[in-house]
Amino acid sequence: MRKGIALAGVVAAGVLAWGEWQNRRWSLALVNDPSGSSEAVVVLGFKNPQPDANFINRIRVRVALRSIDPAAETRLIFSGGLTTATKSEARVMADYAVNTLGYxxxxxxxxxxxxxxxxxxxxxxxxxxxxxxxxxxxxxxxLKARAYVRRQRPDLAPKLVNAADYKFGELAALKPALAAYGLRTLRAVREDLP
Structure with a gap:
């Protein structure tokens, strides 16, 4: 019985470690270190049929706000089309940033x-x-979006830097599932990845 529990603990720890490693690796891929005093922080929307930001869009907005460099001239852009009859993904995320997070x-x-x-x-x-x-x-x-930038405008690829999208231990229990899903979605850009 104890061996089974120990084995389950080792497997669980391994799965969690893999999720952390995979997400950190993706956060640092296809990025550079350009100098300059201006930046754009782009928030990509996720399907949001309700009038308030869903779980994924709330995560993305928090990532965006913590990615803003206070020493830079920052252009924050929310991106995403209509998902309800009245609000776009972009508007839902902007409302969350302003009304809930105090941006x-x-x-x-x-x-x-x-x-x-x-x-x-x-x-x-x-x-x-x-x-x-x-x-x-x-x-x-x-990472998928950075690969799309490289495909559509290779001249802008040197300007890509990583956002603060990876924090050790944050959403740790979800990271293995996010990593498994990410492996599937990144197939579309596999040839662009290092």
């Missing part, structure tokens, strides 16, 4: 996108003049 800075909305590819297509003209581009999402999704 008081300026921001832009991109409200036409329905996919990650469209997010990037529609956002690139809004970020091409900044020195650094941060994509705020979960690590696998942010």
């Amino acid at each position: 008081r800075g300026t921001y832009l909305l991109e409200e036409e996108s329905r996919t990650t590819w469209e997010n990037i297509t529609n956002l690139l003209p809004m970020v091409e003049d900044v020195d650094r581009i941060k994509i705020a999402s979960l690590p696998a999704h942010a």
